[in-house]
Amino acid sequence: MRLITVSEHEATRVLTLDRPEARNAIDVPAREALRDELRRAVDDPAVRAVVLTGAGGTFCAGGDVRSMEGAAPDTVRARLAPLHDVVRLIAAGGTPVVAAVEGTAAGLGVSLAAVCDHVVTAEDARFVAAFGRIGLVPDGGLLWTLPRRVGSGAARDMLLFGAPVPASRAYEIGLADSLAPPGGALDAALERAAGAAALAPLAVAAAKRVLAGDDGLERLLEAECAEQAALFATADFAEGRAAFAGRRTPRFEGR
Template sequence: MSVAISGDQALGRRRQLSDEVAAYVRDLIMSGQVRHGEFLRLERIAEDLGISVTPVREALLSLRGEGFVTLEPRRGFMPAPLTRQDVQDLFEAQAYFAGELAARAAGRITGAELESLDRTQALLEEASKARDSAAIERANHQFHRVINLSAGSPKTAWLLQLVVRYAPRRFYSSIEGWTQASVDDHHLVLAALRAGTATRHGRRCAPTSGTPGLCWSCTWRRRASGTSDPADGPGPLPPAPEGRISYKKFPGGLMDDRDSEPARVVTAADHGATRVLTLNRPEARNAIDIPMRERLADEVRRAADDPGVRAVVLTGAAGTFSAGGDVRSMEGAGPDAVRARLDPVHETVRLIATCGTPFIAAVEGAAAGLGVSLAAVCDHVVAAEDARFVAAFGKVGLVADGGLLWTLPQRVGMGRAKQMLVFGQTVPAPRACEIGLADSLVPSGTALDAALERAAEAAALAPLSVAAAKRLLARTDLSLERLLEAEREEQTALFGSADFAEGRAAFAERRPPRFEGR
């Protein structure tokens, strides 16, 4: 069955693809695999990636605006000159912002977040002993991500994100001295966070954040000059690390052939004031592995923090919502690994349930296991006629996770929740709508379009009002009296809002309101 793609959808997908190409070229330049003096051939890149020339050209024009490439008249694009000082400057900037976030986190971090850091540190040390480069990089990313979120400074975290995209994170584990330095420095970070202290040194040079730049620069110098003295003078850039990245054709995205992970396992595209997040592992029926868990949590938080996003649609690629947790990635996971893999899932569920932005699930095909959890926590579920919901965790010897034990009884009642969770009952889409697991039933292939329509309806409402309603509805722990008190506080605040004034004016003037979320 073919589904028509609107111009906005096509544009969003093309922009997403050009972003992936730009990220790939940045990595090549930062790792020294492509250098000043070598031309970047659009047709060759497009052929290697299995894509058209258009997103490649858009990516290179974007990089030209960043100063990463230059355009030589009648000859083409070329990497801009890159010196060791440039590399060091980027890592110094990363260290500064990461250090500032760590210092702020010291006064805010919770016991649960410290426990999450301990678990991640244990995973890092295990990966370091096993010399598992992919696991090392994932653990480091997760460690700093928890700290950055705990800091409660989204704008500083955004600035850090801008800098970090120039750092070749995939190559960190190949930098001599970095892995052990990161393990050692994390212990210092944890001690400082537990003590609630932050020194000037901690703010200026966050442990681990500045280390890659120093080690990377020193490695370049040693390779170039044949000496072990990091203070040696300038020299040419050394050969690139082994394991040059090449791109292959991949259904639904680009893939790095060194770690077999899609470059973007969760894609994001804006449609007006609505952001569409797509679970994008079609070759695995969108099974949710660790990279997807982390990426989804990042994208959900980014959408929730963006005042320009009035609604979010969550869907799956290639006609399937999600086959649930990736069972293959669970093999050999110890207690710390299990807790760590649940952390980003819990963060995602908590955000969707409590943030002020409406979330709509667009479900085609199967929603199984954790896929049901993600759909059930959304504020509205659009189900295609061929959709089916199954939460048979017992068939793999596990209990429902992703908050499903909290959301499912609220949606369908305790009795029906037991039929799904205890007896593994599969619920087809029509029945899901009857019992409240889904809210809208639409023809197969139209779930996303219907969800976008529903999102547009939500986006037209006053954002502060919608946020207040979601906050109150999430407080299932409140008694009636306490809920009435919370209601009084929310309503009092809304009476003083600009949106309420606009709503009254629009009502009196018989025109559509123009809410601004203030």
């Protein structure tokens, strides 16, 4: 099954999340496919920039809730491992990555966008980081990237209250770096990526390593594993999954 579509635009490689029937939700095979394609891009000297986008007018609806089940801590860690590799490859892999956001970036979709070096969003897009609606902690490094992008207050507002953030607000607070007309995010992202691709690649790679060089990200990813592994075993997560599948409001009991 095709999960990631790859295309070339001069020195820029476009990686497209390609599960439109699931609004590009990221299950474990999709995480692994994205990790592998990012690694190929970072290791290819002909690729000077990467654009990450989604098929079908949606960036990414988040993790695939239907593929999640309560699991042992080691299983949850295994589930997070390819996702954490994706975060490391984008944050410190040496190749500039530009996100092109159309439609919705929800949950893990926000995490993928926020870790990118530049986020282009369509003016009618929105960002939703309501992990608490299914009983999980934000993952994909979002507790590290989001406060660095938008500040502690705006990050807490998004993560603890879960309200949708329209593109105009995302641009205002720094979650998005530039706006594009509806349907125009990819073209704008390619233009931005071309600017990065024209710079000296070794210098750009060195700057990315230094920017991601403190060990705060590694500590965060380890803490994320511990918290998520514990939450997968809770009744609230089981209720969150059931409510999601039944398209109803969850009834959480704090256990």
